[in-house]
Structure formats: C-alpha cells, structure tokens
Amino acid sequence: MSRTMSGCCVVLLMLLGGCSAQQQPVSSPYATPSEVSRNTVLAQQLTEQAIEQMERHPDKAERLLREALTADLYYGPAHNNLGIVYLSRGMLYEAASEFEWARKLMPGHPDPRMNLALTLERAGRTDEALAAYDTALAVFPGHIQSAQALARLQLRTGRTDDRTPALLDDIALRGESDTWRQWALAQRLKMKPD
Numbered sequence: 001m002s003r004t005m006s007g008c009c010v011v012l013l014m015l016l017g018g019c020s021a022q023q024q025p026v027s028s029p030y031a032t033p034s035e036v037s038r039n040t041v042l043a044q045q046l047t048e049q050a051i052e053q054m055e056r057h058p059d060k061a062e063r064l065l066r067e068a069l070t071a072d073l074y075y076g077p078a079h080n081n082l083g084i085v086y087l088s089r090g091m092l093y094e095a096a097s098e099f100e101w102a103r104k105l106m107p108g109h110p111d112p113r114m115n116l117a118l119t120l121e122r123a124g125r126t127d128e129a130l131a132a133y134d135t136a137l138a139v140f141p142g143h144i145q146s147a148q149a150l151a152r153l154q155l156r157t158g159r160t161d162d163r164t165p166a167l168l169d170d171i172a173l174r175g176e177s178d179t180w181r182q183w184a185l186a187q188r189l190k191m192k193p194d
Helices: 002-021 040-053 058-071 076-088 092-105 111-122 126-139 144-157 164-174 178-190
Strands: none
Touching (some): 040 058, 058 076, 076 092, 076 111, 092 111, 111 126, 126 144, 144 164, 144 178, 164 178
16 A cells, blocks of 8 residues: 555656746736836827827727736826816716826826826815825925915915915916916905015
C-alpha cells in the first residue's frame, strides 16, 4: 500500500508541477495598463472629434469619448468631456464621477474642478460647490470662469466673504463677456465700499 501511496504522490506532484509550469496570462483585467497598452494619441484624436459633436450630436460624442477611454482609461480630457455630456443630460451622479476622474488625472487644470462645482451646485450641495470652486482657483489663480461662478453662487446664496469684492472687481475687468462685466459692476455697486 505504501508503494501505491507513493506512486499516487508522485503523480500528484507531477500534475501540480505541470500546473505551475504553465505560462500565466501576461495581463489581468485588474492590472494597471502599461504605457505600451495605452493609446493616448488615439484617445486625444477621439476626444477632439467628440468635442466637435457635443452640442449637436451628444450621443455620438458620448460614443467617441467611451472609445477614447477604451484607448486610454487615464486620458483626463476624455473623462472631463464625458462629464460635460452627462451634466448636459442632468445625469449628475455620472457627471460628478467623471469630473472626479478628470480632477485626479489633470491635477493642475481648473476645468474638472469647476465642472464638478457646477454639478454639485445643480445637485443643491452648496458647501461642496463653493469648496470645489475654491480648489479650481487654488490650482489656477485668476481662472475667470471659476471666479465668475464662485462670485455668482456666493451672491445668490448670500454667502459672500472678504474675497467677494476682489472677485467682482476682477470680473468687471476681465469677465468673459460684456454681460459678465456689467453684472460684476452692478453687484459691486450694491456692496458697501471697502
């Protein structure tokens, strides 16, 4: 019996050894993509095509952005623009998720933070929106779109602070449009002089 038992052990060891000698798959769905497997150039091209389609053909833009993210999951502008598509459809949770991805992938860029703030504002989360506008201005001081949005939200909610007059002065000088500049001047005149 011991001879039979040792024969079984040898066969078992050979089988186990053969299993471990099999080549393991090169990649796993849980593995971080390598630079070689990421196609950033294609992701950029698809994102540019999507931007051209966003206003008139949002479904096509969404498809192109998803293709861009398939080419390179870590291409921040594709996440940011997909978030814009979702925000335009009122899909706030999905938009916020994409803006969070973009924010992490584009650490020095204000747009994902400002877009996240707009999403939070639409969701009625004023405190988080104000904080997100602040982070947009922290990474890009003087970003006029963020300054406009922050000042507008502060005034709309009655939550002005010592920065509000300076924001309004900046908007009055550098606002994106004449409408913004006139708005800032009118709001500044309503405030007490400092």
